[in-house]
Every structure is written in C-alpha cells, then in structure tokens.
Amino acid sequence: MLAINFLGGIGHVFLAFLQGAGRFAIFAATALSHTVRPPFFPRLMLRQMVSVGYFSLPVVGLTTLFTGMALALQIFEGSSRFNAEGSVAWIVAVGMTRELAPVLAGLMVAGRVGAAMAAEIGTMRVTEQIDALTTLSTNPFKYLVVPRLIAGTLMLPLLVLVGDVISIFGAYMVSINFLGFNPATYINNTWDILETIDIVTGLVKAGIFGFIVALTGCFYGFRSRGGAQGVGAATTGAVVTGSILILSSNLLITQLFFST
Amino acid sequence: MTGQAKISLRNLTKSFGKKEVLRGIDLDLNDGESLVVIGGSGTGKSVMLKCILGLLSPDSGQISVDGEDIRSVSAGNRERILRKFGMLFQGSALFDSLKVWENVAFGLVQGRGVRRSEARITAEQKLAQVGLGPDVANLRPAELSGGMQKRVALARAIATDPEIIFFDEPTTGLDPIMADVINDLIVNTVKSMGATTLSITHDIASARKIADRIAMIHDGRIIWSGPVSEIDDSGNAMVDQFINGRAEGPIKMQVLRQ
Ligand SMILES: Nc1ncnc2c1ncn2[C@@H]1O[C@H](COP(=O)(O)OP(=O)(O)OP(=O)(O)O)[C@@H](O)[C@H]1O
Ligand SMILES: [Mg+2]
Numbered sequence: 001m002l003a004i005n006f007l008g009g010i011g012h013v014f015l016a017f018l019q020g021a022g023r024f025a026i027f028a029a030t031a032l033s034h035t036v037r038p039p040f041f042p043r044l045m046l047r048q049m050v051s052v053g054y055f056s057l058p059v060v061g062l063t064t065l066f067t068g069m070a071l072a073l074q075i076f077e078g079s080s081r082f083n084a085e086g087s088v089a090w091i092v093a094v095g096m097t098r099e100l101a102p103v104l105a106g107l108m109v110a111g112r113v114g115a116a117m118a119a120e121i122g123t124m125r126v127t128e129q130i131d132a133l134t135t136l137s138t139n140p141f142k143y144l145v146v147p148r149l150i151a152g153t154l155m156l157p158l159l160v161l162v163g164d165v166i167s168i169f170g171a172y173m174v175s176i177n178f179l180g181f182n183p184a185t186y187i188n189n190t191w192d193i194l195e196t197i198d199i200v201t202g203l204v205k206a207g208i209f210g211f212i213v214a215l216t217g218c219f220y221g222f223r224s225r226g227g228a229q230g231v232g233a234a235t236t237g238a239v240v241t242g243s244i245l246i247l248s249s250n251l252l253i254t255q256l257f258f259s260t
Numbered sequence: 261m262t263g264q265a266k267i268s269l270r271n272l273t274k275s276f277g278k279k280e281v282l283r284g285i286d287l288d289l290n291d292g293e294s295l296v297v298i299g300g301s302g303t304g305k306s307v308m309l310k311c312i313l314g315l316l317s318p319d320s321g322q323i324s325v326d327g328e329d330i331r332s333v334s335a336g337n338r339e340r341i342l343r344k345f346g347m348l349f350q351g352s353a354l355f356d357s358l359k360v361w362e363n364v365a366f367g368l369v370q371g372r373g374v375r376r377s378e379a380r381i382t383a384e385q386k387l388a389q390v391g392l393g394p395d396v397a398n399l400r401p402a403e404l405s406g407g408m409q410k411r412v413a414l415a416r417a418i419a420t421d422p423e424i425i426f427f428d429e430p431t432t433g434l435d436p437i438m439a440d441v442i443n444d445l446i447v448n449t450v451k452s453m454g455a456t457t458l459s460i461t462h463d464i465a466s467a468r469k470i471a472d473r474i475a476m477i478h479d480g481r482i483i484w485s486g487p488v489s490e491i492d493d494s495g496n497a498m499v500d501q502f503i504n505g506r507a508e509g510p511i512k513m514q515v516l517r518q
Contacts, residue, residue: 039370120357128353131315135347136416137339137371 027219031149034141045147052113052148052210053155059112060105060159061166067100068092068167072174088179089186090193092171097194097202101163102156103250106209109156110242114217117148118238121221122231130222145222148214156210157203164199201257208253209246216242264327266291266424266456267312272321273480274307281307282318283480289424294450294457296467296488298502299477300511305460306350308477309426313347314338325424343371346422350429350460352413354401360412361387361397367420386415391441407434414442418449425449427459431466443469464503467491476502478511 075091121144124130133140168190175181217238224234265288272285281304289295297305310316312323314330323330325341333341346367354363362369364386365379374382384394390411401409410433417425427446431439443466450457450470461467467474468488475485476499484496491503501509 124355127356128349128351129355131310131313132347132349132353132355134315135313135342135345136367136420137343138366143370 023223024219027222028215031141031145031215031218034139035146035149037142039142041143041147044143045150048147048151049155051116052109052151052214053158056105056109056112056155056159057162059108060163063104063108064096064101064163064167065170067104068096068170069174071095071100071167072171072179076175076179085179086189088171088175088181089189093168093190093194094198096167096171097164097198099202099250099254101160101167102202102205102209103246105156105160105163105206106213106246106250107243109152109159109210110213110216110246111239113152114213114238114242115235117214117217118220118224118234119231121218122224122234125222125224126227126230140222145214145218148218149211152210152212152214153207154210156213157206160202160206161199164202197257201253205250205253208249212245212249213242216245265289265324266293266326267458268322268324269308269312270322270324272308272311272318272323274304274311274316274318280480282311285321285477285480285482287475287482287485289456289458292450292454292456294446294459294470294472296459296461296471296474297477298461298464298467298474300502300513301462303477304480305477306428309347309428309458309460313345313426314342344423346417346420346425348410348413348417348425348427348430350432352401352406352409354409354413354416356401358400359397360392360399360401360404363401363412364415364419366416372420383415383419386419387412389418389445390415391438407438410434411438411442414445418453421453421455423455425455425457427457427461429460429462431461431463439463439466440469446470464505 071092072088075088076085079085079087079091121130124144130140130144133143172183172186172190175186176183220234220238220241224230267287267289269285269287272282273280274282285308287295287297297308299305307316311318312325312330318331325344328337328341330338330341354360355366358366361380361383364383365374365376368374368379368382369376380397384397387394387397392408392411392415396404396408396412401412404412410430414427414430417427430446431442434442446457446459447470449455457470459467459470468491471488473485474488474491475482476496477483478498484494484499486494491499494500497510501511507513
C-alpha cells in the first residue's frame with residue numbers, strides 16, 4: 001500500500017513536470033512567433049537592453065574579476081606540482097572565455113534580471129495589467145516578452161565579452177604582482193593560445209543563456225497567480241529553472257562544439 | 261426590439277476546477293442600451309465580462325458581438341471585434357510603470373497609432389471629464405488615491421471612444437458626490453457617443469441612475485432582467501432582497517453566526 005502511494009507520488013511529480021515542460025515549450029514557441037511579426041516596440045527594447053546590459057555590468061564585472069584572480073592562484077598552485085607554472089595564462093584564458101565567463105554571467109543575470117522580469121510581469125498579471133493590455137488592443141507577448149527576449153539574447157554576449165577581458169586582466173594582475181610572472185611573457189602566452197573559436201563559442205553560449213534567462217523570467221511571470229505570494233513563487237521559480245537550464249544547456253552546447 | 265442584439269450570450273458556462281461559476285448565462289445587450297448587472301459578491305459577474313473579452317475562455321456556450329460568434333472567428337477577426345470594446349477593471353489595473361496620461365493615452369498610442377502629442381491632448385480632456393486636472397497627468401498611478409485611480413481607469417476605458425464599454429464597479433470606493441459625477445458621466449457617454457454599456461455594480465442608487473435595463477445574476481444564471489422602472493415590482497423575491505439590502509431572504513450568505 002505504502003509502496004503504491006510512493007510510486008503514485010513519483011508518477012504525479014513526473015506528470016506535473018511533463019505538463020510544465022509542455023507549457024514552457026508552447027510559451028517559447030508563441031514568444032518566438034511574435035518576435036518576427038509587427039508591431040515592434042523599439043523604445044521598450046532599448047529600455048530592456050539598458051536594464052539587462054548596462055545595469056548588469058557591475059555584478060558581471062566583479063564576478064568575473066574575482067573568479068579570474070582566484071583561478072590564476074589555483075592553477076599556479078596546482079600546476080607547480082608538476083613544474084608547469086607557465087600554463088596559468090592559457091588555462092585562465094581558455095577556461096574563462098569558453099566556460100566560466102558565460103556560465104557565471106548567465107547565473108548572475110538569472111538572479112538579477114530573470115528574477116526582476118518574473119516579479120514585474122508577475123505583478124502585472126495578478127493586478128490584471130496584462131488583461132488590460134489585451135483590452136487596449138496590445139498583444140502582451142509583443143509588448144512585454146519580445147523586448148525582453150531580444151534584450152537578453154543580445155546583451156548577455158556583450159556582458160560576457162567584457163567579462164572575458166576583465167577576468168583575464170584580473171588573472172594577469174595576480175600573476176604579475178604575486179606570482180612573479182613577466183608581463184610580456186604572460187600576455188604573449190595568452191595571445192598565442194587563445195583562438196577565435198574559444199571566444200565565439202563563449203559568446204554563442206551567452207546568447208543562448210540570455211534567451212533562457214529572459215524566457216524563464218517572462219514565463220514564470222505570466223503564470224503567476226494569487227497576489228504577493230504567487231509573485232514570490234514566480235521569482236524563485238524563474239531563478240531556479242533559469243539556472244538549471246543554463247547549466248544543463250551549457251553541457252550540451254560544449255559537447256556539440258568540441259565533441260569532434 | 262428592432263435588429264439584432266449588440267452582444268448576445270447563450271448558455272455560457274465556466275468552471276474553475278470543480279467550482280462552477282457560470283452555469284448557463286443567457287443575456288442580450290441591445291445597441292445603445294445601458295444594461296446594469298447586479299448580484300452578490302462572487303457570483304461570477306467579473307468572470308462573465310472576462311469571458312466576453314476573451315481574457316478567460318468559457319467552457320461552453322456562445323458569445324456573439326454584432327452577430328459574429330467570437331469563439332469561432334479567426335484570431336485576426338477576433339482582434340478586430342475586440343477593438344470595439346473598452347473596459348474598466350474592478351481593480352483599476354493601471355500600468356504602474358507609466359504616467360497617468362500615458363495610461364489614458366495607451367489605447368490611442370499603441371492600439372490606434374495616434375501620435376503621442378495628440379494623444380496627450382485627448383488624454384487630458386478625458387481626465388478633465390472624470391474630474392482630474394492636468395496636474396495629475398504627470399503623476400504615477402501609485403501616487404494617487406484609490407478613488408482617483410478608479411477615475412483614471414475610467415478615463416482610459418473611454419479614451420478611444422469605443423462602441424461597447426464594460427464598467428466593472430465604476431463607483432465602488434468613491435465618495436457619494438464623485439460617485440454621482442461618474443454616474444452622470446456614464447449616462448452622458450452613452451448618450452453622446454451612442455455607446456452600448458454593460459455595468460456591474462452593487463450600488464443600487466447608481467444602477468437606477470445609469471440603467472435602461474437591469475439584470476440580476478445569481479448562482480451562475482441570470483434570474484431576472486427587465487427595465488429599470490420595473491425593478492421595484494419585479495415579483496422576484498431575490499431581486500427584492502438584493503435591492504433592499506436585507507440579510508434575511510431567499511439568498512443565504514455563507515457566514516458564521518455567533
Ligand atoms: N482566475 C480564477 N481562477 C480561479 N477562480 C476564479 C478566477 N477568477 C474568478 N474565480 C472565482 O470565480 C468566482 C466569481 O468571481 P468574480 O470575480 O466573477 O465575482 P464577482 O461576481 O465579480 O464578485 P464581486 O462583486 O465581489 O466583484 C469567485 O468565487 C472566484 O473565486
Ligand atoms: Mg467582480
């Protein structure tokens with residue numbers, strides 16, 4: 001009896017998961033179909049770009065700066081065990097551009113921007129502002145979702161590019177000042193190893209992560225119900241789901257790019 | 261009655277989970293008429309309006325506007341039909357990220373492509389009609405009192421001069437004098453614009469003033485409808501209880517008595 005209840009419980013969770021995934025897919029498809037059909041709202045898009053891009057600069061900059069610095073220390077320590085201290089420069093460069101900068105920036109932006117989108121749209125949902133949009137002949141997808149999706153997809157790569165530079169700079173400062181590297185050698189090592197593909201894959205990832213962050217933020221906002229509590233739940237859901245989707249799709253993309 | 265009804269509802273039903281809210285609404289709204297729907301709290305009045313506006317999808321039944329069944333027309337046609345409507349939401353539903361005048365002008369600017377400078381002039385006129393001066397135009401909705409928000413929402417609902425306007429509790433939360441101003445405004449709007457209106461109210465004085473016809477909803481159905489002149493001798497005990505505001509009667513409120 002207990003076993004059956006337990007299995008039934010798992011079944012329920014699994015079904016709820018499938019239902020949620022289906023709704024998410026439909027939401028994504030609807031949103032995408034609206035990105036190509038007018039009317040467009042350039043002013044709103046610009047405002048979202050500023051809020052996603054410009055206002056995330058400090059948090060992304062600090063995150064990548066500290067990570068780049070810590071990475072330099074760790075790799076120096078680790079590689080000195082087999083006399084390969086020279087690899088600090090290129091491991092930092094490749095590791096940050098391909099992997100850490102996009103993932104960390106994605107997660108930080110999910111926490112900052114995804115949450116804010118879910119909270120704002122969620123509040124609009126529970127106070128019937130989204131219904132009001134519809135009655136004023138304005139499609140909520142075009143007015144609310146499309147500008148955010150585009151801003152997320154375009155701005156996160158820019159943030160990551162800045163993050164790449166800052167993290168390498170951070171590692172450079174640590175290496176020069178504390179680890180006794182020669183500045184010219186360090187820069188040469190970085191330049192010699194770093195390839196365009198490292199940076200490009202990082203930026204492609206960033207674009208996809210930006211899309212994911214905005215999409216989950218809007219999705220949870222749209223689906224929120226029942227006042228302040230519902231908006232709170234939407235915010236949490238957006239951050240958790242957004243982060244998990246970023247980490248899992250990161251694995252998938254990495255495999256696609258570098259499996260050959 | 262000549263011609264077809266502006267809006268007609270046939271056997272409209274809507275449930276939320278196990279809770280049946282609308283159990284078969286039949287209602288006709290004639291062109292240029294002002295219909296007031298009365299009924300207890302939670303009987304599905306707002307849900308009915310949202311079904312007509314396509315904000316909720318009914319489980320079954322027919323909704324036709326000017327003879328077109330909006331549940332079976334294409335999405336493009338539905339959009340065109342919904343352009344005929346203006347709606348005052350019970351909770352005002354003002355856009356809190358926009359200024360007051362931008363709220364009022366929203367349907368003109370985004371919906372009809374009117375230039376912002378022109379729309380602003382219209383918005384200020386509409387605000388004046390609901391007793392709000394130009395000093396309010398630049399404030400945010402959060403800076404207004406509840407009653408002022410309601411009036412802004414009213415101005416927004418009428419800003420595009422829609423053919424059909426729904427007022428969900430237009431006078432709730434207003435002082436008696438302002439309530440009467442709003443009643444007059446609704447009456448005049450209908451007359452001057454020739455608009456067809458459907459209002460929901462608990463305020464019987466307001467209903468008497470603005471209605472050509474009154475319909476009462478109870479338990480998910482329209483239990484009585486007739487001209488406003490007949491409301492006092494409807495012959496329906498529930499209507500009598502409601503308009504006289506008596507706790508005792510055929511309608512039982514779900515409250516615990518000590
Ligand atoms: N989105 C929804 N999800 C679930 N239940 C809902 C929803 N909207 C309304 N209801 C339920 O439907 C019933 C009717 O709600 P509605 O808002 O239409 O009442 P009303 O007649 O407008 O009441 P009032 O006069 O207090 O505004 C209520 O019991 C409410 O709980
Ligand atoms: Mg209501």
